[in-house]
Amino acid sequence: MAISIQNVSKKFGNQMALSNVSLEVPPAQVLGLLGPNGAGKSTLMRLISGYFPATDGTVSVCGFDVLGQPMEARSCVGYLPEHNPIHTDMYVREYLEYTAGLHGIKDVSAAVSSMIEKVGLTPESHKLIGQLSKGYRQRVGIAQALIHDPKVLILDEPTSGLDPIQLVDIRELIREVGRDRTVILSTHIMQEVEEVCDRVVLIHQGAIVADGALSAFASKPGGLESAFQELKVPS
Known part of the structure; x- marks a missing residue:
């Protein structure tokens, strides 16, 4: 199980x-x-x-x-709590690279690029998270939860x-x-x-x-x- x-x-x-x-x-x-x-x-x-x-x-x-x-x-486990704890003063790619680093991922750049594409964040990847709509912020939250490929x-x-x-x-x-x-x-x-x-x-x-x-x-x-x-x- x-x-x-x-x-x-x-x-x-x-x-x-x-x-x-x-x-x-x-x-x-x-x-x-x-x-x-x-x-x-x-x-x-x-x-x-x-x-x-x-x-x-x-x-x-x-x-x-x-x-x-x-x-x-x-x-x-990847976890997205109800109140998405993302850093609104960071850029999307910057935040995901930071998260990937916390998980000890070796090829951070490749992992982040792949995840950005997977969750549909490519058009927003160079924006500040605080500038995103609620829907795109949720995508960022899901991306950080998935970045280490949890089961x-x-x-x-x-x-x-x-x-x-x-x-x-x-x-x-x-x-x-x-x-x-x-x-x-x-x-x-x-x-x-x-x-x-x-x-x-x-x-x-x-x-x-x-x-x-x-x-x-x-x-x-x-x-x-x-x-x-x-x-x-x-x-």
Whole structure:
């Protein structure tokens, strides 16, 4: 498995953000974490990315324990958080070269040129990031997450704040990069999952409440929309 999560819980003080979550994701699958805001999606993604430890349970990426083998696990992961932490005062190519250097890539120039072409940044590559539209900034964020060719790509709300044209472009890019790696994306937008993902996991109040292929949800009364709307009803 590309990702294995076993009986994971996470507490922040007295607040339980995740409760006994188990999940396995095979290679080359695009999985959508779908749930309302505050459901625990971002917490789960940060655990996979090694940004903080689980309170209980284990997380492994590409066979490496995130806590026991953090360097090996992190080398397998590319991560784009919800609030894209790019440096707006740097040029696109400059920033990607800086990121590539942090990953110890030997031929930085070649790697950056290839990534710029892959994510459709060629016309913008010599501009300051602060001059780019939100859609192109997201492309830069995805490029930095992919620059070291990770086997797992984690995208937290990757289309938040994009206009309709930018939405289409970024969703197509996610489908493209997901052809040869595992992708997990979180969203509170059902259409996002339907258009991009192979599989959907519904998460609510820190727990997985449903998990299956899109086709499996489609065969049920009301489909995925009905299952998702039920999560929005106050319990």
